[in-house]
Amino acid sequence: MTDVDVLSEDAPLDLRLSDAELEAHREHITTFIRDTVAAAGADGAVLGLSGGIDSTLTAFLAVEALGEDGLHGLIMPSVANAEDMMSDAEAVAEMLGITYDVVEIQPIAETFFNTFPEAANDRMAAGNVYVRARGVLNYFVANHENCIVLGTGNRAEAMTGYFTKYGDQAVDCNPVGNLYKQQVRQLAAHVGVPEGLVMQTPSAEMWSGQTDEKELGLTYDVIDAVLALHIDGPLSASATVRNFDITEAQIERVVELYEQSAHKRSMPPAPPSLDR
Numbered sequence: 195m196t197d198v199d200v201l202s203e204d205a206p207l208d209l210r211l212s213d214a215e216l217e218a219h220r221e222h223i224t225t226f227i228r229d230t231v232a233a234a235g236a237d238g239a240v241l242g243l244s245g246g247i248d249s250t251l252t253a254f255l256a257v258e259a260l261g262e263d264g265l266h267g268l269i270m271p272s273v274a275n276a277e278d279m280m281s282d283a284e285a286v287a288e289m290l291g292i293t294y295d296v297v298e299i300q301p302i303a304e305t306f307f308n309t310f311p312e313a314a315n316d317r318m319a320a321g322n323v324y325v326r327a328r329g330v331l332n333y334f335v336a337n338h339e340n341c342i343v344l345g346t347g348n349r350a351e352a353m354t355g356y357f358t359k360y361g362d363q364a365v366d367c368n369p370v371g372n373l374y375k376q377q378v379r380q381l382a383a384h385v386g387v388p389e390g391l392v393m394q395t396p397s398a399e400m401w402s403g404q405t406d407e408k409e410l411g412l413t414y415d416v417i418d419a420v421l422a423l424h425i426d427g428p429l430s431a432s433a434t435v436r437n438f439d440i441t442e443a444q445i446e447r448v449v450e451l452y453e454q455s456a457h458k459r460s461m462p463p464a465p466p467s468l469d470r
Contacts, residue, residue, distance in 0.1 A: 205415040207423060209374055209418055210380065220381065220384070223259075223369045225259070227344070227369055231260065237264075238341045239265050239344045240342070240344070241332075241346070243268065243269050243286055243287060244269075244283055245278075245394065246279070247379060248351075249346040251381060252369050253265065253286055253292070254386070262290060263293075266341065268297060268331060268335060270297050270299045272303060274400060295335075299324060307320065307323070322400065333364070343365045343366050344367065344368075345362070346362070347368045348371065349421070350375045350418055352368070352459065354410065354421075354455060355455020356410060356451075357458065374414075376418050379393070410451070412444060412447060416444050420444065423440075424445060431449075
Protein backbone atom coordinates (compact mmCIF):
# COMPACT_ATOMS: atom_id res chain seq x y z
CA MET A 195 0.00 0.00 0.00
CA THR A 196 1.19 3.54 -0.69
CA ASP A 197 1.62 6.23 1.93
CA VAL A 198 -1.67 7.87 0.92
CA ASP A 199 -4.12 7.81 3.85
CA VAL A 200 -7.43 7.31 2.12
CA LEU A 201 -9.58 6.93 5.25
CA SER A 202 -10.93 9.93 7.11
CA GLU A 203 -10.18 10.10 10.83
CA ASP A 204 -13.88 9.99 11.73
CA ALA A 205 -14.83 7.03 9.51
CA PRO A 206 -17.20 4.87 11.59
CA LEU A 207 -15.75 1.63 10.17
CA ASP A 208 -12.28 0.89 8.86
CA LEU A 209 -12.68 -1.23 5.72
CA ARG A 210 -8.96 -1.15 5.09
CA LEU A 211 -7.61 -3.97 2.92
CA SER A 212 -4.17 -5.46 3.48
CA ASP A 213 -1.50 -5.28 0.77
CA ALA A 214 -2.12 -8.95 0.01
CA GLU A 215 -5.86 -8.33 -0.32
CA LEU A 216 -5.26 -5.34 -2.58
CA GLU A 217 -3.02 -7.41 -4.82
CA ALA A 218 -5.66 -10.14 -4.92
CA HIS A 219 -8.32 -7.60 -5.97
CA ARG A 220 -5.95 -6.18 -8.58
CA GLU A 221 -5.34 -9.59 -10.16
CA HIS A 222 -9.00 -10.60 -9.85
CA ILE A 223 -10.26 -7.45 -11.59
CA THR A 224 -7.69 -7.41 -14.39
CA THR A 225 -8.39 -11.08 -15.11
CA PHE A 226 -12.11 -10.29 -15.11
CA ILE A 227 -11.62 -7.50 -17.67
CA ARG A 228 -9.52 -9.71 -19.96
CA ASP A 229 -11.99 -12.59 -19.71
CA THR A 230 -15.01 -10.35 -20.34
CA VAL A 231 -13.44 -8.87 -23.47
CA ALA A 232 -12.41 -12.32 -24.73
CA ALA A 233 -15.82 -13.86 -24.03
CA ALA A 234 -17.48 -11.12 -26.07
CA GLY A 235 -15.11 -11.67 -28.99
CA ALA A 236 -14.24 -8.00 -28.68
CA ASP A 237 -11.06 -6.19 -29.67
CA GLY A 238 -10.90 -4.03 -26.55
CA ALA A 239 -12.92 -1.69 -24.38
CA VAL A 240 -14.38 1.82 -24.35
CA LEU A 241 -14.46 3.80 -21.10
CA GLY A 242 -15.94 7.17 -20.26
CA LEU A 243 -13.34 9.21 -18.38
CA SER A 244 -14.63 11.79 -15.91
CA GLY A 245 -11.55 12.62 -13.86
CA GLY A 246 -13.17 10.97 -10.83
CA ILE A 247 -11.59 8.17 -8.85
CA ASP A 248 -13.87 5.36 -10.04
CA SER A 249 -13.24 5.94 -13.75
CA THR A 250 -9.55 6.61 -13.11
CA LEU A 251 -9.04 3.35 -11.22
CA THR A 252 -11.01 1.46 -13.88
CA ALA A 253 -8.79 2.99 -16.56
CA PHE A 254 -5.60 2.00 -14.74
CA LEU A 255 -6.79 -1.59 -14.31
CA ALA A 256 -8.08 -1.82 -17.88
CA VAL A 257 -4.72 -0.77 -19.29
CA GLU A 258 -3.03 -3.29 -17.04
CA ALA A 259 -5.43 -5.95 -18.36
CA LEU A 260 -5.59 -5.02 -22.04
CA GLY A 261 -2.58 -2.82 -22.73
CA GLU A 262 -2.77 0.82 -23.77
CA ASP A 263 -3.97 -0.13 -27.26
CA GLY A 264 -6.88 -2.08 -25.78
CA LEU A 265 -8.65 0.89 -24.18
CA HIS A 266 -10.31 3.87 -25.88
CA GLY A 267 -11.22 6.73 -23.56
CA LEU A 268 -14.09 9.14 -24.13
CA ILE A 269 -14.21 12.49 -22.33
CA MET A 270 -17.69 13.97 -22.70
CA PRO A 271 -18.07 17.38 -21.05
CA SER A 272 -21.19 19.51 -20.76
CA VAL A 273 -21.73 22.95 -19.25
CA ALA A 274 -22.21 21.20 -15.89
CA ASN A 275 -18.66 19.86 -15.84
CA ALA A 276 -15.93 21.61 -13.92
CA GLU A 277 -12.94 22.41 -16.12
CA ASP A 278 -10.45 20.91 -13.67
CA MET A 279 -12.28 17.56 -13.73
CA MET A 280 -12.06 17.45 -17.51
CA SER A 281 -8.39 18.38 -17.29
CA ASP A 282 -7.91 15.49 -14.86
CA ALA A 283 -9.64 13.14 -17.29
CA GLU A 284 -7.28 14.16 -20.09
CA ALA A 285 -4.30 13.88 -17.76
CA VAL A 286 -5.30 10.30 -16.90
CA ALA A 287 -5.59 9.37 -20.58
CA GLU A 288 -2.20 10.89 -21.36
CA MET A 289 -0.61 9.35 -18.29
CA LEU A 290 -1.76 5.91 -19.44
CA GLY A 291 -0.91 6.49 -23.09
CA ILE A 292 -4.34 5.50 -24.38
CA THR A 293 -6.23 6.86 -27.38
CA TYR A 294 -8.95 9.27 -26.26
CA ASP A 295 -11.45 11.68 -27.76
CA VAL A 296 -13.12 14.73 -26.27
CA VAL A 297 -16.76 14.93 -27.37
CA GLU A 298 -18.82 17.95 -26.31
CA ILE A 299 -22.28 16.68 -25.38
CA GLN A 300 -23.97 20.04 -24.77
CA PRO A 301 -25.30 20.24 -28.36
CA ILE A 302 -26.77 16.73 -27.97
CA ALA A 303 -28.45 17.68 -24.70
CA GLU A 304 -29.75 20.96 -26.15
CA THR A 305 -31.56 18.98 -28.85
CA PHE A 306 -33.52 17.19 -26.13
CA PHE A 307 -34.11 20.41 -24.19
CA ASN A 308 -35.42 22.18 -27.30
CA THR A 309 -37.64 19.25 -28.19
CA PHE A 310 -39.35 19.23 -24.78
CA PRO A 311 -38.60 22.65 -23.24
CA GLU A 312 -41.02 22.26 -20.32
CA ALA A 313 -38.66 19.62 -18.88
CA ALA A 314 -35.44 21.55 -19.52
CA ASN A 315 -35.62 23.42 -16.21
CA ASP A 316 -36.11 20.23 -14.23
CA ARG A 317 -32.61 19.84 -12.79
CA MET A 318 -32.78 16.08 -12.29
CA ALA A 319 -34.38 15.37 -15.66
CA ALA A 320 -31.86 17.56 -17.46
CA GLY A 321 -28.94 16.07 -15.53
CA ASN A 322 -30.00 12.58 -16.52
CA VAL A 323 -30.01 13.64 -20.19
CA TYR A 324 -26.29 14.35 -19.92
CA VAL A 325 -25.61 10.98 -18.32
CA ARG A 326 -27.68 9.04 -20.85
CA ALA A 327 -26.12 10.91 -23.77
CA ARG A 328 -22.73 9.67 -22.58
CA GLY A 329 -24.06 6.13 -22.43
CA VAL A 330 -25.27 6.31 -26.03
CA LEU A 331 -21.92 7.67 -27.20
CA ASN A 332 -20.00 4.97 -25.34
CA TYR A 333 -21.96 2.29 -27.20
CA PHE A 334 -21.83 4.18 -30.52
CA VAL A 335 -18.03 4.10 -30.43
CA ALA A 336 -17.86 0.60 -28.91
CA ASN A 337 -20.10 -0.89 -31.59
CA HIS A 338 -18.02 0.74 -34.32
CA GLU A 339 -14.75 -0.54 -32.86
CA ASN A 340 -15.98 -4.00 -31.78
CA CYS A 341 -15.41 -3.17 -28.12
CA ILE A 342 -17.24 -3.64 -24.87
CA VAL A 343 -18.21 -0.72 -22.62
CA LEU A 344 -16.63 -0.67 -19.18
CA GLY A 345 -18.64 0.81 -16.32
CA THR A 346 -17.20 2.62 -13.35
CA GLY A 347 -19.80 1.93 -10.65
CA ASN A 348 -18.72 0.83 -7.17
CA ARG A 349 -20.67 -1.17 -4.58
CA ALA A 350 -21.79 1.85 -2.55
CA GLU A 351 -23.34 3.45 -5.64
CA ALA A 352 -24.98 0.22 -6.79
CA MET A 353 -26.52 -0.56 -3.40
CA THR A 354 -27.90 2.96 -2.88
CA GLY A 355 -29.05 3.39 -6.48
CA TYR A 356 -26.75 6.35 -6.97
CA PHE A 357 -26.59 6.04 -10.73
CA THR A 358 -28.76 6.89 -13.71
CA LYS A 359 -30.82 4.01 -15.04
CA TYR A 360 -29.81 3.38 -18.66
CA GLY A 361 -27.13 6.04 -18.22
CA ASP A 362 -23.84 5.49 -16.41
CA GLN A 363 -24.94 1.91 -15.74
CA ALA A 364 -25.72 1.21 -19.39
CA VAL A 365 -22.51 -0.83 -19.56
CA ASP A 366 -21.27 -4.36 -20.19
CA CYS A 367 -19.55 -4.81 -16.83
CA ASN A 368 -18.44 -2.97 -13.70
CA PRO A 369 -14.85 -3.97 -12.88
CA VAL A 370 -14.82 -2.21 -9.48
CA GLY A 371 -18.45 -3.00 -8.72
CA ASN A 372 -17.68 -5.17 -5.67
CA LEU A 373 -15.60 -2.53 -3.89
CA TYR A 374 -16.93 -0.06 -1.35
CA LYS A 375 -15.88 3.55 -1.92
CA GLN A 376 -13.17 3.38 0.77
CA GLN A 377 -11.74 0.34 -0.97
CA VAL A 378 -11.81 2.02 -4.38
CA ARG A 379 -9.58 4.74 -2.94
CA GLN A 380 -7.29 2.16 -1.32
CA LEU A 381 -6.85 0.14 -4.50
CA ALA A 382 -6.35 3.29 -6.55
CA ALA A 383 -3.53 4.40 -4.25
CA HIS A 384 -2.09 0.87 -4.35
CA VAL A 385 -1.88 0.74 -8.16
CA GLY A 386 -0.24 4.14 -8.40
CA VAL A 387 -3.05 6.63 -9.06
CA PRO A 388 -1.75 10.09 -8.04
CA GLU A 389 -2.88 11.24 -4.59
CA GLY A 390 -4.78 14.26 -5.92
CA LEU A 391 -7.01 11.98 -7.97
CA VAL A 392 -7.40 9.42 -5.18
CA MET A 393 -8.81 12.10 -2.90
CA GLN A 394 -10.94 13.82 -5.57
CA THR A 395 -14.35 14.96 -4.25
CA PRO A 396 -16.89 12.56 -5.81
CA SER A 397 -19.38 14.21 -8.18
CA ALA A 398 -21.68 12.92 -10.91
CA GLU A 399 -21.61 16.51 -12.27
CA MET A 400 -25.19 16.36 -13.46
CA TRP A 401 -25.37 20.05 -12.63
CA SER A 402 -22.86 22.68 -11.63
CA GLY A 403 -21.59 22.36 -8.07
CA GLN A 404 -23.12 18.94 -7.44
CA THR A 405 -21.33 16.51 -5.15
CA ASP A 406 -22.36 12.93 -4.42
CA GLU A 407 -22.30 13.28 -0.65
CA LYS A 408 -24.28 16.52 -0.66
CA GLU A 409 -27.00 14.94 -2.78
CA LEU A 410 -27.08 11.68 -0.82
CA GLY A 411 -27.07 13.50 2.50
CA LEU A 412 -24.40 11.15 3.87
CA THR A 413 -20.66 10.67 3.55
CA TYR A 414 -19.39 7.63 1.71
CA ASP A 415 -17.68 6.52 4.93
CA VAL A 416 -21.08 6.27 6.62
CA ILE A 417 -22.72 4.65 3.58
CA ASP A 418 -19.92 2.07 3.34
CA ALA A 419 -20.23 1.28 7.04
CA VAL A 420 -24.01 0.82 7.03
CA LEU A 421 -23.82 -1.36 3.92
CA ALA A 422 -20.97 -3.49 5.27
CA LEU A 423 -22.38 -3.89 8.77
CA HIS A 424 -26.14 -3.92 8.36
CA ILE A 425 -27.31 -4.46 4.76
CA ASP A 426 -24.53 -6.73 3.49
CA GLY A 427 -23.50 -7.72 7.01
CA PRO A 428 -25.10 -9.49 9.97
CA LEU A 429 -25.75 -6.65 12.42
CA SER A 430 -29.19 -5.31 13.26
CA ALA A 431 -29.80 -1.59 13.09
CA SER A 432 -29.73 -1.32 16.89
CA ALA A 433 -26.43 -3.22 17.13
CA THR A 434 -24.92 -0.99 14.45
CA VAL A 435 -25.95 2.13 16.37
CA ARG A 436 -24.77 0.70 19.67
CA ASN A 437 -21.30 -0.36 18.51
CA PHE A 438 -20.37 2.23 15.91
CA ASP A 439 -20.51 5.99 15.48
CA ILE A 440 -23.62 5.82 13.31
CA THR A 441 -27.05 7.24 14.09
CA GLU A 442 -30.39 5.54 13.63
CA ALA A 443 -31.38 8.26 11.16
CA GLN A 444 -28.32 7.55 9.03
CA ILE A 445 -29.12 3.84 8.95
CA GLU A 446 -32.72 4.56 8.00
CA ARG A 447 -31.53 6.81 5.17
CA VAL A 448 -29.22 4.14 3.70
CA VAL A 449 -31.92 1.45 4.04
CA GLU A 450 -34.39 3.77 2.30
CA LEU A 451 -31.96 4.35 -0.58
CA TYR A 452 -31.32 0.63 -0.85
CA GLU A 453 -34.98 -0.38 -0.87
CA GLN A 454 -36.19 2.37 -3.19
CA SER A 455 -33.49 1.60 -5.78
CA ALA A 456 -34.15 -2.16 -5.98
CA HIS A 457 -35.65 -1.71 -9.46
CA LYS A 458 -32.33 -0.34 -10.70
CA ARG A 459 -30.54 -3.57 -9.82
CA SER A 460 -32.98 -5.84 -11.67
CA MET A 461 -34.03 -6.46 -15.21
CA PRO A 462 -37.27 -4.64 -16.18
CA PRO A 463 -40.12 -6.72 -14.74
CA ALA A 464 -42.85 -8.48 -16.68
CA PRO A 465 -46.11 -9.78 -15.22
CA PRO A 466 -46.06 -13.36 -13.98
CA SER A 467 -46.88 -16.02 -16.57
CA LEU A 468 -50.54 -17.01 -16.67
CA ASP A 469 -51.29 -20.57 -15.67
CA ARG A 470 -52.54 -22.57 -18.64
